[in-house]
Amino acid sequence: MRYKGRGMSTIALILRRLLGAIPTLALIVALSFLLTRLAPGGPFDEEQSLPPEIRANLEAAYGLDQPVHLQFGRYVRGLLRGDFGPSFKFRDFTVGELIADGLPVSLALGVAAMLLALAMGIPAGIWSALNRGRAADRIVMALAVAGISIPVFVIAPLLALIFGIWLRWLPVAGWIPGRPSDLVLPVVALSLPVIAYVARLMRGSLLEVLRAPWIRAARARGLPERAVVLRHALPAALLPVVSYAGPAAASVLAGSLVVETLFGLPGMGRHLVQGALNRDYTLVMGMVIVYAALMIALNLIADLVYDSLDPRIRRERRL
Amino acid sequence: MSGGLWREALGALRDDRLAMTSAALLGVIAFAALVGPSLIDYREDEIDWSNMAAPPFEAEGHWLGTDRLGRDLLVRTLFGLRVSLAIALAATLVSLVIGVAWGALAGFRRGRTDALMMRFVDVLYSLPQVFFVIILTVVFGRSPLTLLVAIGAFGWLTMARIVRGQALALREREFVDAAIVGGSGTLRIVGRHIVPNLLGPVIVYATLTLPQVILVESFLSFLGIGIQEPLASLGNLIADGAAEMETAPWMLAVPAACLMLVVFCFNFLGDGLRDALDPRDR
Numbered sequence: 001m002r003y004k005g006r007g008m009s010t011i012a013l014i015l016r017r018l019l020g021a022i023p024t025l026a027l028i029v030a031l032s033f034l035l036t037r038l039a040p041g042g043p044f045d046e047e048q049s050l051p052p053e054i055r056a057n058l059e060a061a062y063g064l065d066q067p068v069h070l071q072f073g074r075y076v077r078g079l080l081r082g083d084f085g086p087s088f089k090f091r092d093f094t095v096g097e098l099i100a101d102g103l104p105v106s107l108a109l110g111v112a113a114m115l116l117a118l119a120m121g122i123p124a125g126i127w128s129a130l131n132r133g134r135a136a137d138r139i140v141m142a143l144a145v146a147g148i149s150i151p152v153f154v155i156a157p158l159l160a161l162i163f164g165i166w167l168r169w170l171p172v173a174g175w176i177p178g179r180p181s182d183l184v185l186p187v188v189a190l191s192l193p194v195i196a197y198v199a200r201l202m203r204g205s206l207l208e209v210l211r212a213p214w215i216r217a218a219r220a221r222g223l224p225e226r227a228v229v230l231r232h233a234l235p236a237a238l239l240p241v242v243s244y245a246g247p248a249a250a251s252v253l254a255g256s257l258v259v260e261t262l263f264g265l266p267g268m269g270r271h272l273v274q275g276a277l278n279r280d281y282t283l284v285m286g287m288v289i290v291y292a293a294l295m296i297a298l299n300l301i302a303d304l305v306y307d308s309l310d311p312r313i314r315r316e317r318r319l
Numbered sequence: 320m321s322g323g324l325w326r327e328a329l330g331a332l333r334d335d336r337l338a339m340t341s342a343a344l345l346g347v348i349a350f351a352a353l354v355g356p357s358l359i360d361y362r363e364d365e366i367d368w369s370n371m372a373a374p375p376f377e378a379e380g381h382w383l384g385t386d387r388l389g390r391d392l393l394v395r396t397l398f399g400l401r402v403s404l405a406i407a408l409a410a411t412l413v414s415l416v417i418g419v420a421w422g423a424l425a426g427f428r429r430g431r432t433d434a435l436m437m438r439f440v441d442v443l444y445s446l447p448q449v450f451f452v453i454i455l456t457v458v459f460g461r462s463p464l465t466l467l468v469a470i471g472a473f474g475w476l477t478m479a480r481i482v483r484g485q486a487l488a489l490r491e492r493e494f495v496d497a498a499i500v501g502g503s504g505t506l507r508i509v510g511r512h513i514v515p516n517l518l519g520p521v522i523v524y525a526t527l528t529l530p531q532v533i534l535v536e537s538f539l540s541f542l543g544i545g546i547q548e549p550l551a552s553l554g555n556l557i558a559d560g561a562a563e564m565e566t567a568p569w570m571l572a573v574p575a576a577c578l579m580l581v582v583f584c585f586n587f588l589g590d591g592l593r594d595a596l597d598p599r600d601r
Contacts, residue, residue, distance in 0.1 A: 153541040157561035
């Protein structure tokens with residue numbers, strides 16, 4: 001903010017990062033397309049044996065009678081228009097419709113889980129670091145180890161059992177639009193591993209930063225401890241947490257498959273699992289591309305936050 | 320790595336009580352998974368019509384109870400362990416072979432080959448790997464073989480990075496120059512001189528890969544995309560348990576506890592091996 005022209009360079013940086021994301025996305029599209037074409041046989045093999053003429057008509061309708069590179073070109077052109085093709089098994093829906101149907105639920109779930117993870121994990125890590133070696137620190141870190149090691153597909157049923165069935169505080173499953181209590185257990189189950197990891201990262205990096213000479217300098221100037229920690233140490237200590245955003249997103253997205261299936265939420269994850277069970281190629285392909293795009297977008301945001309937090313990168317950019 | 324260093328590492332590992340306990344427990348668990356099912360009177364898919372959904376210790380002969388079809392939970396859990404462990408070992412082996420070959424070659428060739436090969440790894444790293452494993456199971460069907468190949472095919476990236484770093488350092492050592500001068504080809508140098516010298520980190524990382532693979536397999540089996548009934552794996556046992564938890568919570572508790580125990584043990588053992596094999600920490 002202090003430097004002239006920083007606004008420009010930020011836009012340039014965002015553009016450069018966006019351009020850098022294009023090859024990755026292209027690779028994802030190509031890879032998922034090619035993988036589905038590796039399949040022995042076609043998508044209509046499992047039906048009761050179709051008469052050859054009908055089969056030929058079906059394949060022509062989906063463009064499956066063309067050479068692979070033409071099919072790929074057709075698919076990519078469709079994607080650019082936002083058209084993910086028809087679902088092979090849910091005949092009345094296009095993949096795009098199924099994505100549009102599930103994305104809002106999955107996004108609400110994922111964003112809430114990430115925000116909860118940051119809101120809980122960062123303070124827990126700071127508190128743990130400031131009480132280093134005391135009972136509070138040990139308890140938080142023991143909980144963190146448990147949170148990291150217990151997979152979502154174990155913790156989610158346990159939460160449902162305790163809070164849904166035994167205590168009856170929250171609904172076990174189901175989804176009524178506009179009833180936020182349906183989201184509580186899924187969001188908590190999704191965010192627990194991320195909370196645990198963030199808390200551990202935060203504690204470690206804050207302890208390291210607090211040993212830095214410039215923190216001693218801040219203390220020597222007589223600043224209150226609160227200001228030293230929050231204003232001077234925290235921005236630097238947050239950097240590892242920001243870099244963790246990518247893996248955290250991957251964990252939340254994978255976990256959302258479990259949580260949506262278990263709690264019966266009509267999100268993308270449930271469609272993806274259904275698609276995988278039905279061997280619905282186009283549906284799985286479209287879902288994976290959207291998930292990958294979400295991950296790339298989140299990594300992009302994390303990179304930009306990282307840049308704005310790290311003064312060394314800010315300075316480099318001006319040169 | 321010389322014989323002395325190995326012996327020293329073994330000594331250090333022996334002093335690590337947590338790692339040794341984990342190793343012993345893993346040995347017991349693996350033995351139980353291999354031999355246990357044949358010692359129990361019930362087969363894993365045998366239905367006991369008179370004892371359906373029996374709680375632990377209540378029905379005669381069913382120590383950990385039965386599931387809703389009257390199948391003995393202990394046998395099924397041991398069987399599931401066997402399947403999960405076998406897939407984990409095989410998938411780890413797949414990712415080990417690809418990762419070591421890829422990393423060693425990149426590190427040895429250096430320059431543009433290295434840059435290209437590692438760029439490929441970087442790009443794969445940024446992909447959501449679980450989702451590509453799902454694509455592979457959709458394409459090739461949900462067999463155990465697909466599962467282990469798919470998990471292995473996306474699990475080698477970290478191994479390649481670790482091995483490449485080590486290979487880059489080894490490349491500078493005199494015995495590699497000697498081998499080049501002696502006229503050995505790339506493949507021979509990588510196979511005979513580079514790979515044997517980076518066994519330490521490879522073993523450590525393989526030990527830490529195993530629990531990851533078990534978790535991915537269980538995750539997919541939980542969703543119904545992995546191991547299929549009537550075959551048991553820890554993942555689909557946990558899914559069964561989650562479906563019945565209201566009336567039969569032990570069906571969830573037994574396989575979940577088993578999974579956690581195995582994952583914890585592998586992680587502790589891996590950490591212990593890392594401390595023992597890393598001379599810097601001693």
